[in-house]
Amino acid sequence: MSVNYSHWFKMNYSSQYLACIGLLLLSCGLIYSPAYAESCWIGGATLSLGTANAQGSSTASTDVTVSCNSNWSQPVTYKMCLAIDSTSPSGNDPRSMISYNPETLLNYHLYYDAARTYKIPGSDRKSQAQCQTFQVEAGQANASTQIKIYGQVLAGQVVPARSYTTNSVNLKLYSAFRYGSAIPSNEEVFANSNTGNNNLIVNSNYENSCLIQSATDIDFGAVEQLNTPLFGSGLIRLACPTGTSMQVSLDNGVNAQGSQRRMRNAVGSYIQYNLYKDVSRSQIWQANVFYPVDNQSVPVYAAVPAQTITSVGQYSDTITVTLTY
Structure with missing residues (x-):
């Protein structure tokens, strides 16, 4: 929308005063609405669990990129917590990949750590999610960090030898921030309704071996x-x-x-x-x-x-x- 300066100049005193007030309020809104300026978003990823058999699979991993805004005048400290919803096939514990003709499921788990100690929950149990912090320095461009995801096919499954994959796995990133070096609490993170979402593809090949x-x-x-x-x-x-x-x-x-x-x-x-x-x-x-x-x-x-x-x-x-x- 363009503004004709000469038209504004011809306004009477009262209209000009109101116009300035309107511009001032708009400016204040931009400065004091950090919920829009300071936020994080998550990229998509693919996790290949490699070759599986009745003994399961080896542990595999992938990196998910998270990017966050900076502030022009001061550092921003973010806390971010990742939950993952498996919706097709559905179920988070265990999760499943699928192969068709006939329809067969191959179960797996997702973890935060290589030792497979902490399973990644769905959003219905987001309070059990593991969190990490990330600080963005003042005045820099958007900054990125990585969240590593580990996965493994479960042992004890006997299924047809073919390829398996997921249809819909939703990454859900919960985050909150504070200016400076103070770290937000988990309660602040999960109270924030502004979540980052993206897709994760998980696949594996069940080998033809006995x-x-x-x-x-x-x-x-x-x-x-x-x-x-x-x-x-x-x-x-x-x-x-x-x-x-x-x-x-x-x-x-x-x-x-x-x-x-x-x-x-x-x-x-x-x-x-x-x-x-x-x-x-x-x-x-x-x-x-x-x-x-x-x-x-x-x-x-x-x-x-x-x-x-x-x-x-x-x-x-x-x-x-x-x-x-």
Whole structure:
């Protein structure tokens, strides 16, 4: 809007007085409205959690840039607190990435620290957010700082091997300021309704690989004589992407005689035993034969037939489990 100076000059005294008052009030408003001048805003970011499997992923990080205004005459000290809302897929504890056809979720956490001690909350629990301070010197241009975000895919997930990503993760920056070196309180920060917002993209690739997570021991207990058979069972836990074809093999152990599996004690005596695929113990688990399995948990059934014990002691054997896929 342009102002014609000669037109203002021709005003009568009363109008000129009112115009000056109006200009003075406008000037005062600009000087004493720091809520608009002193503020911070947050940039967007991408956090790649790399390759994941049933053991989770390594810890990854990214930097989020925060920029703040300066004041022409005095330093400004900001306190800023970051919360993050995961809205698509929804849920903040745990958070999820998604892959489609079929729709599958891969869970992860976000942290303030590399040790993964402090999880980043959503805005509904913003009072639990970790905060940091940042001082901008007088008279300089807008200044920037970094907030580091850490993330990790959670262990124990078995999902299809493919890429996962988020649709909507909202960074919410709460901030407050004081002139000079005084630091605002957390209460001041969260009372301020002027928040900075931007987007965070999180992604990961679930690899097409398998692993044997664990194999429980088979313990037949303690006996004085082996006049009757003993029975036991163990469990092999696998971790493969959903839809993977798996085969498992057991060897004969380290004490076998021919095809007969045996346990041995410290003085060289043996106790025979057998391993089975079924609970009725009718299907022998042949050594070094790969059997197809369709479950990530594979039971192994065992039996010690009645036999003569030649010496006392602790008897044991070690079986090697091999997984192919």
